[in-house]
Amino acid sequence: MSNLPEAPQPPTPPKGETWTKVYDCGCSASGGKDLPDYCAEHGTAPPTKVRAKFVCNSYETSLQQGAELRTVKLSAVYDGSPENKQFFKWTPNGQITMGVLNQAAWESFTLGKEFYVDFVPCANK
Ligand SMILES: [Zn+2]
Numbered sequence: 001m002s003n004l005p006e007a008p009q010p011p012t013p014p015k016g017e018t019w020t021k022v023y024d025c026g027c028s029a030s031g032g033k034d035l036p037d038y039c040a041e042h043g044t045a046p047p048t049k050v051r052a053k054f055v056c057n058s059y060e061t062s063l064q065q066g067a068e069l070r071t072v073k074l075s076a077v078y079d080g081s082p083e084n085k086q087f088f089k090w091t092p093n094g095q096i097t098m099g100v101l102n103q104a105a106w107e108s109f110t111l112g113k114e115f116y117v118d119f120v121p122c123a124n125k
Helices: 082-090
Strands: 017-021 029-030 051-066 067-076 095-100 114-120
Touching: 051 082
Parallel strands: none
Antiparallel strands: 017 029, 051 067, 051 114, 067 095
């Protein structure tokens, strides 16, 4: 026995405890401690984006059933500006090859043009 005050106990939920969260949309969820911070149905979780930077190196033109298809090729930037060097630290290599049929879209892929490429996770898949 000791007269010392009891040390504060860490909050350990009893086994099988169910946690409940109520979201802004009015829905609630219950489950384990790792409940998401957003409603599974109406979720507006800020997705974790990954941004890379690519430069257009080349493109090829071909006819696809009478329409001009441009296949643009881009690679991750590595030099040319302080910002590019920063991107190189995080995404040191990468290749994108993309066929584009829409002329308005492929016109922006000029040689040497740099692009930000955002990888945004889909909410539902
Ligand atoms: Zn909801």
